[in-house]
Amino acid sequence: MRVLSLFDGMSCGQIALERAGIPVDEYYACEIKPNAIKVTQENYPNTTQMGDVTKVSGSFLNIDLLIGGSPCQDLTSINLKGGGLKGKKSSLFFEYVRLLDECKPKYFLLENVASMTNADRDTISKHMGVEPIFINSKLLSAQERRRYYWTNIPVEQPEDLGIKLSDVISYGSDREESMSVKKYAHVEKKRLGTRYVRLDGDKSMPITARSYASWNTQFVTDECGVRDLLLAEYKRLQTIPESYKFNCIKSKAVDLIGDGWTVDVIAHIFKGLR
Numbered sequence: 001m002r003v004l005s006l007f008d009g010m011s012c013g014q015i016a017l018e019r020a021g022i023p024v025d026e027y028y029a030c031e032i033k034p035n036a037i038k039v040t041q042e043n044y045p046n047t048t049q050m051g052d053v054t055k056v057s058g059s060f061l062n063i064d065l066l067i068g069g070s071p072c073q074d075l076t077s078i079n080l081k082g083g084g085l086k087g088k089k090s091s092l093f094f095e096y097v098r099l100l101d102e103c104k105p106k107y108f109l110l111e112n113v114a115s116m117t118n119a120d121r122d123t124i125s126k127h128m129g130v131e132p133i134f135i136n137s138k139l140l141s142a143q144e145r146r147r148y149y150w151t152n153i154p155v156e157q158p159e160d161l162g163i164k165l166s167d168v169i170s171y172g173s174d175r176e177e178s179m180s181v182k183k184y185a186h187v188e189k190k191r192l193g194t195r196y197v198r199l200d201g202d203k204s205m206p207i208t209a210r211s212y213a214s215w216n217t218q219f220v221t222d223e224c225g226v227r228d229l230l231l232a233e234y235k236r237l238q239t240i241p242e243s244y245k246f247n248c249i250k251s252k253a254v255d256l257i258g259d260g261w262t263v264d265v266i267a268h269i270f271k272g273l274r
Helices: 012-020 034-043 090-103 118-128 173-178 185-189 231-237 250-259 263-273
Strands: 002-006 026-030 065-068 107-113 133-136 146-151 195-198 218-222 225-228
Touching: 002 012, 002 090, 012 263, 034 250, 065 090, 090 107, 090 118, 107 118, 107 263, 118 146, 146 263, 231 250
Parallel strands: 002 026, 002 065, 065 107, 195 218
Antiparallel strands: 107 146, 133 146, 218 225
């Protein structure tokens, strides 16, 4: 399998292919964020980094599988001023369409948020030539994450594994690393605009990149007070291996995790390649 991954981020695509048991001969990644590239090369040193997606030509690449999650910032309902597919970032979807046409891969997978407008969804479907499949990550993880997937890989809805938030939360001494009553005192006083992960709830809200907005930090509230999630807990919510290395500070790692895919959902789709 020869793979081209656009907007590759921390390379969740490679994790999912490995988890699905799909052998990869060549993996080309289009990514411009230094931290993302650094983390990918630390975990998958054989990755061929291609750089800016707008400067890549697919005419000379022999690709079996094209994957990617084009930027969602202008599409999501959270951004009320987003320009949809005409927005500066989300318009990069059309680079995916261009490379799909140039590479002519046997298989393709495109992911994006399910909170986009019906008009944007229909436009993407028209260009992709298929209708999207809606999958909520809560079926395979402890996280609510509603996403559309456009693909020609045979796929059905995954079974609900019934994973609860309590299954991925650390108890005991580990959580004390992120506990600070003083640091998070304002959270209890001003809940508006703050994302909570309540231990008595079944699922977490979707993990998002912190760099998009200051209120994207998630907090755990329990009998010991308020704390940020541990990096290991962020990994578990996105079903990323705990052994996955992040050679950057925690806030940068959480950015990459929030920008990434729920690995088990993608692995479920990739199993259709068999």
